[in-house]
Amino acid sequence: MAQLDGKVAIITGAAQGMGEVHAHRFVAEGARVVLTDLQEAAGEAVAKELGESALFVPHDVREEADWDRVIEATLERFGTLDVLINNAAIWSTASIESERVERLREILEVNVVGSWWGIRKAIAPMREAGGGSIVNISSIAGTRGIPEHGSYGASKWAVRGLAKVAASELGRYGIRVNSIHPGGVKDTGMFLIPEEEQARSFAGQPIPRPALREEISNVAIFLASDASSYITGREHVVDGGLTLW
Numbered sequence: 026m027a028q029l030d031g032k033v034a035i036i037t038g039a040a041q042g043m044g045e046v047h048a049h050r051f052v053a054e055g056a057r058v059v060l061t062d063l064q065e066a067a068g069e070a071v072a073k074e075l076g077e078s079a080l081f082v083p084h085d086v087r088e089e090a091d092w093d094r095v096i097e098a099t100l101e102r103f104g105t106l107d108v109l110i111n112n113a114a115i116w117s118t119a120s121i122e123s124e125r126v127e128r129l130r131e132i133l134e135v136n137v138v139g140s141w142w143g144i145r146k147a148i149a150p151m152r153e154a155g156g157g158s159i160v161n162i163s164s165i166a167g168t169r170g171i172p173e174h175g176s177y178g179a180s181k182w183a184v185r186g187l188a189k190v191a192a193s194e195l196g197r198y199g200i201r202v203n204s205i206h207p208g209g210v211k212d213t214g215m216f217l218i219p220e221e222e223q224a225r226s227f228a229g230q231p232i233p234r235p236a237l238r239e240e241i242s243n244v245a246i247f248l249a250s251d252a253s254s255y256i257t258g259r260e261h262v263v264d265g266g267l268t269l270w
């Protein structure tokens with residue numbers, strides 16, 4: 026039996042990067058997946074590769090009406106909702122002194138408000154299904170004060186906290202909520218270190234290389250599956266040991 030047989034999952038930000046690989050791996054593990062993203066052509070293309078087990082729905086995670094359409098399309102096509110991966114996010118690096126407040130607000134709106142809507146809109150169908158699993162994708166920037174990560178870090182600490190609050194409110198309905206905290210993950214929109222500089226950049230890390238996207242998917246699959254049935258409200262750091270201190 027595959028790890029996600031029979032599960033229906035929504036993955037936001039699935040047109041590229043980690044979300045795209047989560048969608049591929051979830052389908053390979055037996056799930057049916059609704060991929061959502063702002064990028065329509067790229068999202069449609071990923072869903073097409075995945076065939077009957079996948080559906081793409083255009084989505085701006087900031088918008089309540091978009092979430093309503095995503096949930097409606099999920100229930101119409103697959104009949105239930107078991108898993109939500111709040112993956113979509115944006116990023117900037119800037120010191121607090123140099124950051125524009127407009128950029129801070131954009132980041133909080135996508136990363137925090139977008140995840141909040143996701144949790145809020147998943148509750149009713151997951152209660153109806155008798156339970157579910159929600160995963161907020163945070164970052165090691167949500168476990169440490171990393172310089173030049175004021176806006177992004179604030180958003181990633183917020184989604185970590187939101188997962189804990191949601192876990193405390195929703196456990197009674199069989200809904201578990203956790204966060205994943207990746208370190209640097211190659212082949213994604215947010216990873217800008219060229220191949221030739223990676224050995225030097227990661228030399229000080231216990232596992233001295235960036236993560237593959239699949240290595241984050243493995244943890245997302247575990248948290249989405251019944252194998253993690255007694256785990257909720259916890260942080261799952263996947264960073265090659267970078268923040269072990």
Ligand SMILES: NC(=O)c1ccc[n+]([C@@H]2O[C@H](COP(=O)([O-])OP(=O)(O)OC[C@H]3O[C@@H](n4cnc5c(N)ncnc54)[C@H](O)[C@@H]3O)[C@@H](O)[C@H]2O)c1
Nearest residue numbers: 038042043063085086112113114164207209210213214215
């Ligand atoms: N790449 C890394 O090294 C890294 C490290 C730690 C955490 N993360 C986190 O992992 C997750 C995935 O990161 P990634 O690097 O794969 O990102 P990415 O930039 O490759 O992909 C993000 C996707 O989100 C979509 N998106 C952006 N705004 C959106 C919106 N308003 N509504 C819907 N979709 C929207 C984008 O179109 C894009 O397809 C993010 O939450 C990120 O913060 C990434």
